[in-house]
Amino acid sequence: MTGGSPRPRRLLDAAADLFGARGYAAVGIDDVAAAAGVSGPSVYRWFDSKYDLLRTLHLTAVERLERRIAREGAPADHHTLALGALTVRRSLGTLRRDRPHLHDPDIGSVTTVLDAVTAAARRADPVLRPSRDSDVTTRAVLSTLSSIGTHRLAVPAAAVLEVLDSACAAVLSADLPDAVDDPELPHGVPPVGRRDALLRSAASLFDESEPAEVTMAAIASSVGIAASSTYRWFGGKTVVLDEVCLGAARRAADETARVLARSDTPHQALAGLARRRVALATRSPALRVLRRHGLSTGPATARELTVMARQERAEWVNLLASTMPGRSRGQSAVLVEATFTVVDDLSRHVDERRLTAVVTAMLGVDDSGPRSPHR
Incomplete structure (x- = not known):
């Protein structure tokens, strides 16, 4: 240069x-x-x-x-x-x-x-923790800090710094439940239909590699069929990625609507949304694929996913505006993105209960009501 x-x-x-x-x-x-x-x-x-x-x-x-x-x-x-x-x-x-x-x-x-x-x-980390706990909080802090690279929200640097400081402090003081070796989580019954089986397997492959590196032959092989057979259901790899991401976005929207309908207070709703998002991510890779690769879908699908993502984030931001009135909406949006990124990054390796404890600490809520946010 x-x-x-x-x-x-x-x-x-x-x-x-x-x-x-x-x-x-x-x-x-x-x-x-x-x-x-x-x-x-x-x-x-x-x-x-x-x-x-x-x-x-x-x-x-x-x-x-x-x-x-x-x-x-x-x-x-x-x-x-x-x-x-x-x-x-x-x-x-x-x-x-x-x-x-x-x-x-x-x-x-x-x-x-x-x-x-x-x-x-x-x-x-100010808390003397076992190595396993320290690994979780360290990864959550690094994920929180790096989350500002996953969005382009127009929020002043000082306001972003306040959110990062608060979220990291909350993570580092989080009370984690005891670790469970090989927890038995309900992952659902495997689909019988070839189309759904292909989507399920494709989600795992897209979660492990960049879509550009995953072939239709690999997707087909993972469910024991010939590559040519996949074209009975999908016109190509982009269509498969579209369907994986749309399915994840629709499930997230359905879960959001269900939690909101069953909640009596913003704190209860926010805690419920946090639990459900962690559950979705730890039990299936599709939500991580959506967040990581949604922009690699076809143009029409990418636009639809963008609208759905904005709607979902708006629900979380509205709830945070009620539970943390001292924060601007922009700061609430930064915290939501940090929360989503922590879920994305840790859901592969951290069990559901412990990850939920980290996320609810970041948001300043738990099942019993509000906690004082770290300032």
């Missing part, structure tokens, strides 16, 4: 947005160029390849993060880490999802810094 031109910065910003939203594998050089307002071939004046964009984004972000945290002087606490997250907010989306695409030694350089951030988050 030479000559002081603003174009390299525009290209990096465009790449950060696209990689973070859709994943490195699903984005081409022409996509980045179009988003930055330049022609595809002109990208190569500043970057050797799409990979060069990725590595530059990651190495620049962790360098800035390391520098920002070091500037605070004292050992990093969750407030210092939140300041660091704000410094690299635009790159957090791709830092979250695209690190596996880095090559040696780039991945080593990035991992070294992020491991130091993880260690700092662990040291910030």
Whole structure:
């Protein structure tokens, strides 16, 4: 990058947005160029390849993060880490999802810094916990901090910082129930129909890999049929992804309506929504797929999912506005996104009861009513 031109910065910003939203594998050089307002071939004046964009984004972000945290002087606490997250907010989306695409030694350089951030988050926990509990709270703090890279809500940095500080403090003081080894959760009866079985299996594959890396042959093989047979139900992989995401969005909307209809107070409703969202995510990967890959669906489906996501978030924000009147609606929206991201990130590995305890602590509610939010 030479000559002081603003174009390299525009290209990096465009790449950060696209990689973070859709994943490195699903984005081409022409996509980045179009988003930055330049022609595809002109990208190569500043970057050797799409990979060069990725590595530059990651190495620049962790360098800035390391520098920002070091500037605070004292050992990093969750407030210092939140300041660091704000410094690299635009790159957090791709830092979250695209690190596996880095090559040696780039991945080593990035991992070294992020491991130091993880260690700092662990040291910030004021409660002496067993290792298993500390793992949960540390991951929840890191997820909370990185959540600001999953959205573009127009909220002042100081207001975002207040939300991050409060949510992290709540996580670190959460009272976790005892861990249950291999809890027996109701995962539902496997579908008998081929179409539903394909969707269920596809959700698991999309949860484990980027959609661009999952083939129709792999989806078909997972339920023991030939790839050509899948076209009796689906026109292609994008249609499968559309159906997985739409199904998850509709289930979430149904659960939201059901909880609201059965709740007598905003606190009760918010606690109920938190429990149901955790249950949906821990018992099926489809909700995580929706949150991670919804923008990779077909254009019409992506628009429908966007509308449904806004409606769902509005319900949560309205409830938070009632339970935390000192917060702006923008801050409530940031906290909702942080809550959703923690559920996404931890639901694979943390049992339902413990994850529910973390989430209700973040929201300042539990089954018995309100708690004082951390300020």
